[in-house]
Amino acid sequence: MKPWQLHLQRALARTDAPPVLTRDLLSRFARTARDGELVPPSSLTHWIRGAVAEERLRPVQRGLYLNAFRARPGHPADAAAWLRPEAVVSLNTVLGDAGVLNNPVRTTMAVVPMDAAAPPPKLGRQTTRIGMFQFHGIPRRILEAGNPEDRLELGDTWEHARATPEKALIDWLYLAASPHSRRTPPPRDDLDLDLLDRPRLQRLAQAAGVSDSLNHLLIPTAADSTVQAYSG
Incomplete structure (x- = not known):
């Protein structure tokens, strides 16, 4: 796992992290996790697919997810x-x-x-x-x-x-x-x-x-x- 991915997961697991995430929000979180450097869209898509497969992101509809990285996952x-x-x-x-x-x-x-x-x-x-x-x-x-x-x-x-x-x-x-x-x-x-x-x-x-x-x-x-x- 790359350092920015680890930092991103830790940020999304915080108790004050949003319960619902859009792709745009995830992109901003990823950029912060990478010390301000933009994460390429293809890399973010790959990471999102992995998080969905691990059920850490629960898709609501295209580009919208419940945050299940938190101890208290997002509610429908x-x-x-x-x-x-x-x-x-x-x-x-x-x-x-x-x-x-x-x-x-x-x-x-x-x-x-x-x-x-x-x-x-x-x-x-x-x-x-x-x-x-x-x-x-x-x-x-x-x-x-x-x-x-x-x-x-x-x-x-x-x-x-x-x-x-x-x-x-x-x-x-x-x-x-x-x-x-x-x-x-x-x-x-x-x-x-x-x-x-x-x-x-x-x-x-x-x-x-x-x-x-x-x-x-x-x-x-x-x-x-x-x-x-x-x-x-």
């Missing part, structure tokens, strides 16, 4: 914002990881801000080499409604923009009520709502304008009670 959800700028991991993914949704899905779900004056982002499903992603569009004013500490996970647990479980449920309720979305309301029987922070949930629902939808989910209607009694 870390790639969401690289696939769609400003994407926030939310919905079933967050609720499933938090134990709130009893039937989580393997697809990584994220929401993307939509601005009236800008071209709409590409939405829907995207297949990658690390799994399926699904992107849903939400107006920026709704996506960013509420205090950041209520709607975003701000700790060190995750290395990507991620909704709190409460915000993930609010995003779901908003999409279910939107005529522009095909999502159906979240299934009450598959949700452990006791795991959620109710005051935070109410604040976010009010900010996003979905308080009625939330109340319907939290408070079963008379018809719902009749159906449950009959089923029992």
Whole structure:
């Protein structure tokens, strides 16, 4: 192994190394590892192929990789914002990881801000080499409604923009009520709502304008009670 390759691997293994790497980022890391001298593209390609074969780089799509040199490898959800700028991991993914949704899905779900004056982002499903992603569009004013500490996970647990479980449920309720979305309301029987922070949930629902939808989910209607009694 050449000295610059050893230095490169050590740099990528640092705890503060990026969880997701592009070829351009790898080129910059390689140049630093070579004391500022540019690594020829063919040499970098050869090194990347070797790292992929050793599963130290996990390809997401062409030119995009999860960094598995680190003791804490890049997580598939870390790639969401690289696939769609400003994407926030939310919905079933967050609720499933938090134990709130009893039937989580393997697809990584994220929401993307939509601005009236800008071209709409590409939405829907995207297949990658690390799994399926699904992107849903939400107006920026709704996506960013509420205090950041209520709607975003701000700790060190995750290395990507991620909704709190409460915000993930609010995003779901908003999409279910939107005529522009095909999502159906979240299934009450598959949700452990006791795991959620109710005051935070109410604040976010009010900010996003979905308080009625939330109340319907939290408070079963008379018809719902009749159906449950009959089923029992």
